[in-house]
Amino acid sequence: MNFKKKKFKIIINILFILYLLGLTFFIMFNIFNNGNGSGNDSIWYFGGVFLFSFLLAILMNSPFIAIFIAVKAGTKHFGEDAKKQELPTDENIKYFREILKNVSPAVISYIDDYKFDYYNDIAATILSLKLKKKLSITDNEIIIMNDNTDNLTISEIFVFDTIKNGKLDEAKLISQLPAIISHEAELRGLVEKRKFMLGNLIKRVIGLSLTWIVLLLSFINLINFLSNPVNKEIVEASIIYIIPIILIITPLIFLFSYFILSYIITYIVKNLTQRFIRTKVGNELNTKIGGLKNFLDDFTSLDQKQIEHIKQWDEFLIYSVIFKQNKQIVEDVWSILKKKK
Numbered sequence: 001m002n003f004k005k006k007k008f009k010i011i012i013n014i015l016f017i018l019y020l021l022g023l024t025f026f027i028m029f030n031i032f033n034n035g036n037g038s039g040n041d042s043i044w045y046f047g048g049v050f051l052f053s054f055l056l057a058i059l060m061n062s063p064f065i066a067i068f069i070a071v072k073a074g075t076k077h078f079g080e081d082a083k084k085q086e087l088p089t090d091e092n093i094k095y096f097r098e099i100l101k102n103v104s105p106a107v108i109s110y111i112d113d114y115k116f117d118y119y120n121d122i123a124a125t126i127l128s129l130k131l132k133k134k135l136s137i138t139d140n141e142i143i144i145m146n147d148n149t150d151n152l153t154i155s156e157i158f159v160f161d162t163i164k165n166g167k168l169d170e171a172k173l174i175s176q177l178p179a180i181i182s183h184e185a186e187l188r189g190l191v192e193k194r195k196f197m198l199g200n201l202i203k204r205v206i207g208l209s210l211t212w213i214v215l216l217l218s219f220i221n222l223i224n225f226l227s228n229p230v231n232k233e234i235v236e237a238s239i240i241y242i243i244p245i246i247l248i249i250t251p252l253i254f255l256f257s258y259f260i261l262s263y264i265i266t267y268i269v270k271n272l273t274q275r276f277i278r279t280k281v282g283n284e285l286n287t288k289i290g291g292l293k294n295f296l297d298d299f300t301s302l303d304q305k306q307i308e309h310i311k312q313w314d315e316f317l318i319y320s321v322i323f324k325q326n327k328q329i330v331e332d333v334w335s336i337l338k339k340k341k
Contacts, residue, residue: 020057027053055247095298096291099315103188103285104128104153106181109322111190111282112289114274116178117324122168123333124321125159131310131318134160141166142336154184168337182276190282193275201267205260212256219249293323302326307333 028049100108105124109117126142129135132151136143142163149157158180162169185191225231278286296302302313302320307329310317320326 020054020061023057023061024050024054027057055251058251093287093291095295096288097295098288100285100288100292100319102153104155104181104184105318105322106155106159106177107153107185107188107190108285108289108319110181110185111278111286112322114276116181118174119330119334120321120324121177121181122159122173123330124318125156126333127307127310127318127321127329128156128315129160130307131314132156135163137307137333137336140336140339154187155181166337185282186276188281189279190285191276192279194271194277201264205264208256208260208263212253212260215249215253215256219246219253222246222249292319296320296323296325303328305329 105128106116106121109115109121109124126135126137129152130137134144134146134149134152136145143166144163149160152160155177158177159168159173162172182191186193296316296319300316300320302317303325305313305317305320305326317326317329321329
């Protein structure tokens with residue numbers, strides 16, 4: 001999975017660079033086409049026009065570049081702040097072979113990455129309900145067998161109650177289940193509400209803002225210097241140095257303007273949307289989850305098992321669905337659910 005993500009990022013970066021180069025050559029073509037390059041065929045002139053065109057292309061896309069960088073930075077710093085607040089655990093488990101008792105599939109998935117993976121988590125929960133003999137799964141439908149919910153977790157009860165005539169109330173699940181999962185994890189003492197580290201945000205924004213102010217003042221002073229008739233001779237003698245400075249400072253001013261705004265928005269949004277962090281107990285469980293993933297990856301072939309194999313593999317087959325190792329069961333469960341629509 002990580003390899004696929006890295007490969008995707010590399011492809012995106014290559015495509016963006018090709019886009020910038022294409023825009024650069026388009027600008028160069030217009031410059032030469034307008035006659036600005038006539039009479040001067042030197043390699044230095046061509047290189048200067050290329051550099052100017054490339055900087056102009058970057059300037060034209062500076063809002064998008066700045067927003068991308070700011071979002072990445074804001075997300076990274078948010079993650080660093082979250083890690084600082086999480087209570088560490090001394091455990092270091094490479095392989096974990098035991099069943100995680102009394103922890104629902106959806107909560108295991110949430111503790112793993114703080115995310116609600118709709119299709120996998122629902123499929124794993126339905127598989128868990130089958131293991132607990134609350135329902136049966138045939139090739140064509142899901143049938144309720146026992147409506148007693150005494151041995152079910154909060155999220156399992158919620159999913160169970162949304163099954164009517166073999167189909168799910170998806171709108172209800174999508175809108176309410178994520179909050180129920182995080183609430184269940186909080187009640188179990190696995191997560192707690194995170195503190196908004198306003199001080200860290202203020203320090204970073206001040207640093208970015210001071211950099212932006214220095215750039216802006218430098219640009220204003222440079223323009224004033226250039227426009228002063230007294231400095232005409234100096235300007236003419238040093239124009240070859242002044243132009244690159246202007247070309248560098250101008251996009252940086254735009255970049256930092258968007259950067260600061262995007263950084264603030266990203267940091268605040270992430271704080272509002274990811275409101276919980278793991279407790280020490282949650283970290284201990286997450287360590288076991290990591291070891292369980294390694295165990296299933298290295299010592300089992302659960303990715304090839306079917307729904308009926310739940311009798312032999314119990315919770316371990318459910319874990320393979322949670323960790324996206326068994327995609328076939330997810331497809332089979334949802335195929336049955338879709339048939340009822």
